[in-house]
Amino acid sequence: MTNEAEDKLDTLRTDPDEQMIVDRIYSAVMEQKLAPRTKLSELALCETFGVGRMRVRRALLLLSSQGIVDLQSNRGAYVACPSADEAREVFVARLMIETGIVRELARCIGENDVQALRAHVEKEELARKSDDRTEVIRLSGAFHVELAERHENPVLTRVVRELVTRTSLIVALFGTNQASTCPDDEHASIIDAIVSGNPHSAEEAIRHHLLHVQNSLDLEQTQKAEPDLVKILTGRI
Amino acid sequence: MTNEAEDKLDTLRTDPDEQMIVDRIYSAVMEQKLAPRTKLSELALCETFGVGRMRVRRALLLLSSQGIVDLQSNRGAYVACPSADEAREVFVARLMIETGIVRELARCIGENDVQALRAHVEKEELARKSDDRTEVIRLSGAFHVELAERHENPVLTRVVRELVTRTSLIVALFGTNQASTCPDDEHASIIDAIVSGNPHSAEEAIRHHLLHVQNSLDLEQTQKAEPDLVKILTGRI
């Protein structure tokens, strides 16, 4: 009786298929396995995930509402392709939000949380040593989500995850070949600053890090690949 | 030719019907015209907005992804009913984000922006004097969105708007009859602190204000109305 009720609760919140598709695409974007402008055709997704078209379309709608996917009327869904302006907006937002996150962490972080963060950085180093590029990229972004998660605040975590994922797209588009991933010593510095208990220096550490990432990008010039070839050719804009 | 292209661009991003439904429900929640737990039946929405069921369902999905609507499998959509924990999470998130917003505003706000904010507060006072409760509620929340909008950063604005809207639900659920809306003199104080150019005092002003709102709530006790009667009666949880 109790078990049955619990089972129902699981399926109640979010359909497993639905969230599965969203998560998989989310992860793929984070690991830069899905490049901006990649077409996500409904049929392909249906076959990939073995679900009906409705599920796919719902997942795409959710992804588009979070800026990960660009839904174009009658033309299909594409992995989003943030403009330079959007990129700056994401970084400004991240600066404001993540400084708040580390500031509060500096005030009251538990030993367990510190260990979790250090373990994460260690994983990053390992992945770096093994030249596992995909894993390095994934962990670099995940570190910032991990920071947010220390607050055990789903609302906050969701916001940060969205911004981090969009950052992956931005790096893919504007990243210069050098230094397109967070150097992990900066991550370690952030942890140190938090542990030191000084909110201000923690803020400075993350601000420095985010600005460093942003400056490693090429936001002034044109984007990688065709700027907006598709739209231009079809007479839009 | 150019006009035609622009017209297309409009319909390209978000379907007007779709966004219209979302916005209307969003506004209704902000103005506390839609109470938590209100059932949003598909048929009723179809008739209200004169659109097909598909549009309605898509709108509900979007609203649920933002925590405004609770989609229950086979049971329908209800205006969300945040728990006390969720409420605290929203306030923590708002504290972190909005302190960042006003801090940066204190560093670099233009004269136009100040005027826009002051005009907003004046509208609040007017509404208060006319005892237009709905309008007061709407403007109280909108002030915080207005603050975010000074950064001209859609990413940031979207996050704040979502949190503010969820706060409306929280106030509706946990608000004591007294002081359930932001007192506008605090809004004025926030502007003053920003104008003074001191980031720290601006942070303090908004922190004070948000804590004040949170403390005017009754987050410890049970929620207004039936705590979770529906779920209990149907044997869930």
Place this chain on the structure above:
DNA sequence: AATTTCTGCATTGTTAACAATCTATGTCAA
């Protein structure tokens, strides 16, 4: 009378067919 079970109705979820739009290819004229 209270509780349980059953039945019909209303609402939601899903599917599949259809309509509309876009893309690519091929044809024709300049």
Place this chain on the structure above:
DNA sequence: TTGACATAGATTGTTAACAATGCAGAAATT
């Protein structure tokens, strides 16, 4: 060769019918 135009195929958008589930009221049993 180049460009416009037309056609066919593929893809997306929409609708309507159907299936599944939940809900409320009636009937029946204790």
